[in-house]
Every structure is written in structure tokens, then in C-alpha cells.
Amino acid sequence: MESKLRTIAKAITWQVLGLAMTGGLAWFHTGSMLTALSFALTTAASGLAFFIVHERLWARVRWGIGARRA
Template identity: 70%
Template sequence: MESNLRTIIKAMTWQLLGLLTTSLLAWFHTGSVLDALTFALSTSATGFAFFFLHERLWARVRWGAGEERRV
């Protein structure tokens, strides 16, 4: 099992990679760096919030979460 710090660093670098790629794509489509950064930051924040809600909802679902197999 990896350390908490390693997991946090991996999550941060993954998020930065996502921000960079989204910013570049948005810049290509809009021609505006400011619009691209605003779009990338808003999608990142929205994605974070919905991922959190998604995880909390799945935490309530018992299916596949280590329950014993019924034969």
C-alpha cells in the first residue's frame, strides 16, 4: 500500500495535467488564454464536486463492496 502523501501528490499531478490539457484545448478553441483558464478551472472544480458526490452515493451501495457470495 502506498503512503497518503504519495497518493496526494499523485492526485495533485493528475489534476494539474488535466488543467493543462483542458486549458490548451480551450485556448485552441477560443483563442483567449483568460477564457481558457477560466473554463479549465471551472471544469476542474465542477469535476471535483461531482466526483465527491458520486463517491458518497456509491458508498451507500452495497453491491460489490466485499459482501459475501451467495451460492
């Protein structure tokens, strides 16, 4: 199982990429930098929280992990 710190670091780097993409797309569609930034930050914050919960829950699932039988 990976550490909580590693899970958080992965979530943050993923959200930075998502923030840039979402912000760019929102700006393209709305023409408003403020609206784009607000939308991107809101989705990044919620996505970060849900990603961390999702990863920690999956860390408890043993399905698909372990030694293979011969």
C-alpha cells in the same frame, strides 16, 4: 469503505489532470489563454464537487461488493 480524505485526494488528482487537458483544449480552440483558464477552472471546480458527491453516494451502495457465494 474508503476514508473521506482518500476520496478527496483522488478527486483532486483527477481534477488536476482534467484541468490541464481542458485548459489545453480550450486554449487550442479559442486562442485565448484567459478564456481557456477561466473555462478550465470553472469545469474543474464543478467537476471536483460532483465527483466527491458521486463517490460518497457510491460508497453507500453495497451492490457488487462482498463475499461471493459458492
